[in-house]
Amino acid sequence: MIEIREGGIASTVQDLGRTGHYHIGMPPSGAMDEYAHTVANYLVGNDGDAATVEMTYQGITATFDDDAVIAITGADMSPELNGDPIGTWETVAVDAGDELDVQFATDGARAYLAVAGGVDVPEVMGSRSTYTLVGIGGHEGRGLEAGDELPIGDPANGSADLVGTRLPAEYVPDYADEDTVRIVVGLTSYRLTDEARETLCSAEWTVSAEADRVGYRLEGPDLEFEERDQPFGAGTDPSNVVDLGYPIGSIQVPQQPIVLMQDAVTGGGYATVGTVISADRGLLAQRQTHKTVSFESVDVEEAIDARRRRSERLAEIRSVIDG
Amino acid sequence: MANERIKPVDLPEPRYEYGADDHVFVELAEAMSFTANFKAMAITQQVAERDIEGVVENCPANASYMLRIDPEVIHPDDLIAELRELEAELDLEEYEWETRLIDVPVLFQDPWTHETLMEFRDRHQDADSTDLEYSARINGYDSVEAFLDAFVGAPHMVTMVGFVPGLPWCFQMVPRSEQLEVPKYVEPRTDTPSRAVGFGGAFSVIYPVQGAGGYQLYGRTPIEVLDVDQSLPDFGDSMVFPNPGDILNYRRIDRETYDEIREQVEAGTYEYTYERVRFSPEEFFESPHEYNERLTEVIE
Amino acid sequence: MSQTTTVNSPMPGVFYRRSDPEEAPFVEPGDSVEAGDTIGLVEVMKNFHEIEADQAGTVGEFHVEDESEIEADQAIVEIEVE
Numbered sequence: 001m002i003e004i005r006e007g008g009i010a011s012t013v014q015d016l017g018r019t020g021h022y023h024i025g026m027p028p029s030g031a032m033d034e035y036a037h038t039v040a041n042y043l044v045g046n047d048g049d050a051a052t053v054e055m056t057y058q059g060i061t062a063t064f065d066d067d068a069v070i071a072i073t074g075a076d077m078s079p080e081l082n083g084d085p086i087g088t089w090e091t092v093a094v095d096a097g098d099e100l101d102v103q104f105a106t107d108g109a110r111a112y113l114a115v116a117g118g119v120d121v122p123e124v125m126g127s128r129s130t131y132t133l134v135g136i137g138g139h140e141g142r143g144l145e146a147g148d149e150l151p152i153g154d155p156a157n158g159s160a161d162l163v164g165t166r167l168p169a170e171y172v173p174d175y176a177d178e179d180t181v182r183i184v185v186g187l188t189s190y191r192l193t194d195e196a197r198e199t200l201c202s203a204e205w206t207v208s209a210e211a212d213r214v215g216y217r218l219e220g221p222d223l224e225f226e227e228r229d230q231p232f233g234a235g236t237d238p239s240n241v242v243d244l245g246y247p248i249g250s251i252q253v254p255q256q257p258i259v260l261m262q263d264a265v266t267g268g269g270y271a272t273v274g275t276v277i278s279a280d281r282g283l284l285a286q287r288q289t290h291k292t293v294s295f296e297s298v299d300v301e302e303a304i305d306a307r308r309r310r311s312e313r314l315a316e317i318r319s320v321i322d323g
Numbered sequence: 324m325a326n327e328r329i330k331p332v333d334l335p336e337p338r339y340e341y342g343a344d345d346h347v348f349v350e351l352a353e354a355m356s357f358t359a360n361f362k363a364m365a366i367t368q369q370v371a372e373r374d375i376e377g378v379v380e381n382c383p384a385n386a387s388y389m390l391r392i393d394p395e396v397i398h399p400d401d402l403i404a405e406l407r408e409l410e411a412e413l414d415l416e417e418y419e420w421e422t423r424l425i426d427v428p429v430l431f432q433d434p435w436t437h438e439t440l441m442e443f444r445d446r447h448q449d450a451d452s453t454d455l456e457y458s459a460r461i462n463g464y465d466s467v468e469a470f471l472d473a474f475v476g477a478p479h480m481v482t483m484v485g486f487v488p489g490l491p492w493c494f495q496m497v498p499r500s501e502q503l504e505v506p507k508y509v510e511p512r513t514d515t516p517s518r519a520v521g522f523g524g525a526f527s528v529i530y531p532v533q534g535a536g537g538y539q540l541y542g543r544t545p546i547e548v549l550d551v552d553q554s555l556p557d558f559g560d561s562m563v564f565p566n567p568g569d570i571l572n573y574r575r576i577d578r579e580t581y582d583e584i585r586e587q588v589e590a591g592t593y594e595y596t597y598e599r600v601r602f603s604p605e606e607f608f609e610s611p612h613e614y615n616e617r618l619t620e621v622i623e
Numbered sequence: 624m625s626q627t628t629t630v631n632s633p634m635p636g637v638f639y640r641r642s643d644p645e646e647a648p649f650v651e652p653g654d655s656v657e658a659g660d661t662i663g664l665v666e667v668m669k670n671f672h673e674i675e676a677d678q679a680g681t682v683g684e685f686h687v688e689d690e691s692e693i694e695a696d697q698a699i700v701e702i703e704v705e
Contacts, residue, residue, distance in 0.1 A: 209666060
């Protein structure tokens with residue numbers, strides 16, 4: 001059992017999300033940075049889809065009522081155990097009664113706390129991920145607060161032997177440097193003028209203060225639409241299209257771009273002009289408010305390659321950790 | 324007019340688009356039409372039946388559809404090739420599907436949406452009338468009653484579910500000449516009561532939960548479209564009741580009936596009135612009003 | 624003998640000196656504060672985080688204006704410690 005003393009500003013239980021329900025308006029939810037989440041799980045001997053605690057900007061303070069094996073990955077939040085700094089991207093032993101204090105993010109925006117056995121909240125529609133809009137999954141469908149108690153599942157055999165394992169430096173991302181995310185331009189990008197399509201990939205965008213699990217609102221130049229007689233059912237504004245499904249990672253343009261993230265609205269009537277590739281969504285999720293980000297246009301083959309390379313990297317990491 | 328048939332629309336070549344590496348988005352038409360929607364419905368139903376390996380989400384929308392895939396299992400180009408094949412083979416005239424005809428009681432001009440719409444008059448096209456008065460006027464009806472007669476006069480098909488869980492977008496099952504059309508609010512409201520029945524563009528919606536919204540507000544239904552605790556009898560399999568392809572028949576009720584039904588919903592005993600029906604696009608196009616009458620008879 | 628300590632924002636966001644545009648600021652330069660007193664708010668992801676004085680003392684100069692955009696670790700205000 002993990003007892004939460006302080007919940008931070010937006011900490012939720014997440015796994016790799018729920019699938020199969022997008023057509024009834026249910027987004028996947030799940031970890032915003034799947035790479036950091038998965039590595040945290042591997043470091044404690046879990047499968048990649050075990051539930052972790054995702055902490056945004058501010059970490060949690062928590063005590064453990066039993067011995068445990070943990071790992072913290074993702075944004076650097078200077079975690080301390082009983083007041084002493086502990087390593088990140090590293091397997092750490094916790095004794096019963098220990099207090100873990102995860103502080104504020106310096107580099108990156110989101111950190112992941114994995115515990116051997118996984119956070120064992122009940123599954124809702126096949127996932128433990130929290131979706132706060134309708135209040136399902138995770139701990140009571142909401143962000144963590146002081147006094148919450150999170151059950152821990154049964155650890156895999158040998159997880160205690162992993163204590164002291166440190167992820168080789170070549171696998172640790174440097175979030176401060178990652179200011180370019182790759183996109184595949186498309187969807188209803190024909191709605192933009194040629195100049196606006198060009199601007200989308202050349203402008204420097206600033207992450208707004210509202211950027212959250214639903215969407216990353218970006219600030220920068222206005223993007224103009226091709227003039228047309230609006231088709232039947234589309235609505236009157238040039239940015240309106242007949243309501244359609246929004247891919248996860250898609251960039252919709254009410255006026256300035258919003259990249260839809262794991263708790264996305266699943267569809268609507270704004271033109272979508274491209275999609276952040278799956279391998280780079282986690283990097284965008286680590287960009288702090290007021291930091292800049294640029295889009296680089298790639299083709300679908302490069303997007304698939306990047307995803308495949310990430311899967312291979314994760315498989316390598318698993319074998320490095322398991323020895 | 325009563326015998327007007329619906330002419331199938333000649334659709335352009337579909338636009339096949341990549342949503343990065345893990346989505347395929349197919350726009351069947353830029354404009355809304357039954358032809359485009361039925362095609363989206365038919366193709367996504369066939370994708371589901373074929374159980375294509377690597378397809379993880381299958382989402383019909385108003386005039387388009389979207390599939391989410393695992394590109395390490397199926398390459399988007401291979402999927403697109405299969406979708407083109409399905410598209411070429413599809414004969415909507417022959418296609419039929421099983422759906423549900425669902426009774427949706429609505430208290431129009433209810434006190435809750437009225438309070439909300441009055442609060443946001445400054446974000447509306449017409450600050451001096453209600454949403455219904457405005458909608459009636461711009462659609463050429465001389466009274467709110469006459470407009471509502473048209474609104475409930477034919478059922479509405481769920482052409483898409485989304486935005487938030489359980490929100491149905493519905494297109495009224497009448498020829499284009501009888502379609503109602505209204506703009507959305509000039510600036511979206513920051514509040515909408517849960518279970519509000521709204522209308523925007525050519526689509527009616529039911530708001531599952533309280534929140535922001537931009538559709539014209541007409542009334543409120545006492546029944547739920549989303550039940551996250553799955554405690555109501557019709558929500559055993561899913562926390563969302565309406566599905567793409569369902570047909571909603573809005574029914575005007577008075578405050579007394581509203582309260583009665585609401586009491587049953589809150590007691591956890593309310594059961595939807597619905598019947599399974601076979602839907603034939605061809606028969607519907609041939610004689611929409613007659614077809615609708617036959618359809619809605621099953622729940623009357 | 625007095626020395627000065629700088630209060631930094633632990634997170635990025637929009638900085639507010641008042642709880643509501645209609646309200647007076649939490650503190651003004653010259654006010655005395657105790658450790659733990661709120662001196663401002665940072666809004667990020669529609670959440671508000673209180674920034675507190677870390678020591679007792681007198682509020683000095685503000686480095687950022689009300690409603691300005693701030694980065695993590697940006698200096699907010701000086702406090703003169705007794």
